[in-house]
Amino acid sequence: MTTAEPDWSLWRSFAAVVEHGSLSAAARVLGLSQPTLGRHVEALEAALGVTLFERTLAGLKPTDTALKLFEPVVGAQRALSEAALMAEGSSAALAGSVRITASTVMSHYVLPPLLAELRRSFPGIALELVPSDSVENLLLREADIAVRMFRPTQLELIARKLGEIPIVACAHQSYIERRGAPRTVAELLDHDLVGFDRSDLIISTARRLGFELQRADFVLRTDSQTAMWELLKAGLGIGFAQAGMVQDAPGMRVVLPDFAVPPLEVWLTTHRELFTSRRIRAIYDRLGEGLTNHLARIGR
Missing domain, CATH: 3.40.190.10 (Periplasmic binding protein-like II)
Structure with missing residues (x-):
């Protein structure tokens, strides 16, 4: 009799615990409760018939078996993310949602009027704004579009310099x-x-x-x-x-108007697979136009 393969959610929880070092940290990242993460780990161990973590006073310590399994599981996560990007990129509808990340200052003080214009132009598209001064990972779909204050270097990304902020x-x-x-x-x-x-x-x-x-x-x-x-x-x-x-x-x-402070570069970025999505391309292009006009105005 063939044993059923473990559900992918168990593997995802396992990888998060290994990566983040504890059930509580992994639970915060995945948006699950700590008891749920604990049950996932126990269910995966039971399904595989192996011990994945040593229970210590300091928390869960990955076994040698867990460390060997971790890399292929992370590779599978990456492959699934890329598949989702490709599927998203094939969408032709001007409906759905587009997730945008930018710095807190840009999100709070610059983007709101530009997003208002986007909503008027594309009422069928919901906009999700993620104010963050950390680097969001476009590949893993933490955002569809990013407004960066530096030039992205990842080969998977399409980046367009919009100008500079004095x-x-x-x-x-x-x-x-x-x-x-x-x-x-x-x-x-x-x-x-x-x-x-x-x-x-x-x-x-x-x-x-x-x-x-x-x-x-x-x-x-x-x-x-x-x-x-x-x-x-x-x-x-x-x-x-x-x-x-x-x-x-x-x-x-x-x-001190003559004090020459280096300006901030402004780059608009998305993943190359997402760029073929009609709704993401529409928001990308219109947001780029709005930001370019904003930068031209303040540069005068």
Whole structure:
């Protein structure tokens, strides 16, 4: 009598536990409960007749057998994802959903009016927006389209540079009235600076420009870029932001207009298989057009 093959959901749960190191972490990634993950692991062990994890006080430790099985299971996941991409790419309908990921600042302050135009043009397409400052994996369908601030390098991706976003030093008028505006870059150190907490992006960029900054120079620190923008709008100090946002925000002013901060590149990206989907191509093209017009406006 032939034993039925384990359901794919069991293999997926197994791979997640190996990759993320615990039932709780794997459950968060898969959107399942920890007891469900535990039952999946036990069911797979029973179906295969092998022990996949050693139960220790520190959690589940993969056995040698589990480690040998992990790579082919991950390969199968990748193959299934590619098959789904190919099937998605064959869709000719202007209906369904398109998932877009962009940085939190872009998602909160730049994209909403552009997405409103997309909804008017394509009412049959639902839009899913994923604000994230991490790199989403297009291949594994965490997004259909990505707005990146760097050039993607994966061969599977189609990427189009839309332009550049000028970055400026800025402060709210209320801060300038209270503390004055710096006349030179060196005078920035005499002001309340708003910057990152753990990220060294501003510090490393300043050093490349020949200007020395330390973490302690920022009297207000956060790694949330949207929170940083709100702090600046509240008049709490001087920081750096997209020129277009400064132009559009009441009371915000550019300081040190001659300080040449490197601009951010803007790339629109999708997977080459998804590019043949009519609805994804429609959103990709129209979003690219909207962002290009936005970049042209703020670059004037």
